[in-house]
Amino acid sequence: MSISYINQQKAKLIDLALFEFFSVETLVELAALACVSAIKKVYSTNTHPRILAIAGPGNNGADTLVASRHLKQSGYNIEIFYPKRNKKEMFQNYVEQNVQYEVPFLEQLPQQIESNYDLIIDGLFGFSFQPPIRKPFDTIINKIKHLSENVPVVSIDIGSGQDVEKGNLNNLGIEPETLISLTLPKEGSKFFTGKHHFLGGNFLTKSLAKRFDVNIPQFPHGEMKKTIIKANKQKKTIKQQNNKQTTKTTTIKQKQKTNNNTTNKQRNKQNNNKQTTIQKPKKNEQKNNNQKTINKETINNKKQKTKNKQQYNQ
Numbered sequence: 001m002s003i004s005y006i007n008q009q010k011a012k013l014i015d016l017a018l019f020e021f022f023s024v025e026t027l028v029e030l031a032a033l034a035c036v037s038a039i040k041k042v043y044s045t046n047t048h049p050r051i052l053a054i055a056g057p058g059n060n061g062a063d064t065l066v067a068s069r070h071l072k073q074s075g076y077n078i079e080i081f082y083p084k085r086n087k088k089e090m091f092q093n094y095v096e097q098n099v100q101y102e103v104p105f106l107e108q109l110p111q112q113i114e115s116n117y118d119l120i121i122d123g124l125f126g127f128s129f130q131p132p133i134r135k136p137f138d139t140i141i142n143k144i145k146h147l148s149e150n151v152p153v154v155s156i157d158i159g160s161g162q163d164v165e166k167g168n169l170n171n172l173g174i175e176p177e178t179l180i181s182l183t184l185p186k187e188g189s190k191f192f193t194g195k196h197h198f199l200g201g202n203f204l205t206k207s208l209a210k211r212f213d214v215n216i217p218q219f220p221h222g223e224m225k226k227t228i229i230k231a232n233k234q235k236k237t238i239k240q241q242n243n244k245q246t247t248k249t250t251t252i253k254q255k256q257k258t259n260n261n262t263t264n265k266q267r268n269k270q271n272n273n274k275q276t277t278i279q280k281p282k283k284n285e286q287k288n289n290n291q292k293t294i295n296k297e298t299i300n301n302k303k304q305k306t307k308n309k310q311q312y313n314q
């Protein structure tokens with residue numbers, strides 16, 4: 001069954017509908033845990049121990065605050081920049097929980113992020129973002145955008161500053177390496193160009209799916225769908241490049257065997273490439289195998305037919 005992409009209005013309505021039988025705290029806790037599970041899959045404590053989490057004023061920021069607490073408990077060295085604090089009790093509790101778990105809050109976006117952090121979590125804005133980006137977030141988003149060339153960025157639900165439905169219009173928003181969509185991917189994520197796209201938040205009921213005319217995604221790995229919901233444009237390119245990729249996979253494997261002196265970071269990058277590259281040719285291999293089977297069957301049928309004909313003629 002195909003994945004449903006939702007627009008901003010539907011995302012808000014589904015969220016409201018979930019509040020009919022979930023507390024906001026429960027949803028945030030589950031969404032955050034799904035994010036943590038995705039982050040751990042790609043960025044381990046060995047390769048990416050130092051994380052900078054940037055939390056926004058809404059529930060996207062709440063997900064980030066809670067995820068930070070879990071990541072700290074999982075052994076990461078995490079720090080939070082939370083420039084516009086939400087005064088609601090729930091948010092104050094999340095801050096206090098982080099304080100209790102000794103997660104530092106930074107007063108300013110730190111200098112030299114490239115050399116001091118291995119990963120940035122972008123939790124500024126989610127599906128309620130309305131362009132244009134207002135101060136002080138314009139400067140922050142701009143800075144992260146430029147850093148993302150050197151430090152991997154994970155965005156929760158939406159790359160902050162991106163249009164929820166149209167994606168990264170005029171390149172104003174953050175283009176993450178990893179995107180973690182929640183409940184269902186938003187329309188803008190069709191244009192996602194990063195490496196990893198996960199889906200978390202197994203929240204939909206049958207009746208909600210019917211009410212909002214969406215398909216319930218399957219979550220074969222518990223709460224997390226290790227989906228690679230790639231941009232349509234990319235899918236086409238992938239199809240065209242399938243044959244080339246089989247060769248690439250072998251090259252990467254050979255390189256990994258010979259290069260024992262790579263740093264952790266380099267090794268991780270290779271593994272990431274390997275992960276993405278290996279997953280794609282499988283389909284192709286499958287196709288080739290199917291093709292081989294069909295060809296074999298046709299030959300066998302032909303042989304059988306000739307035999308039958310010979311027997312009949314005798």
Ligand SMILES: NC(=O)C1=CN([C@@H]2O[C@H](COP(=O)(O)OP(=O)(O)OC[C@H]3O[C@@H](n4cnc5c(N)ncnc54)[C@H](OP(=O)(O)O)[C@@H]3O)[C@@H](O)[C@H]2O)[C@@H](O)CC1
Pocket residue numbers: 014015018027028031056057058059060061062063124125126127128129130131132133134135137156157158182183184201
């Ligand atoms: N069901 C699910 O999938 C679940 C989803 N969850 C999560 O909730 C997220 C949605 O949360 P949300 O609705 O609180 O909104 P969010 O995007 O965080 O931002 C709102 C804040 O941003 C501000 N703001 C907006 N535009 C701005 C601009 N241009 N420039 C500056 N500021 C701007 C806006 O300010 P205001 O306009 O109100 O002044 C407000 O303060 C969702 O993406 C997911 O991560 C889970 O927690 C639970 C289950």
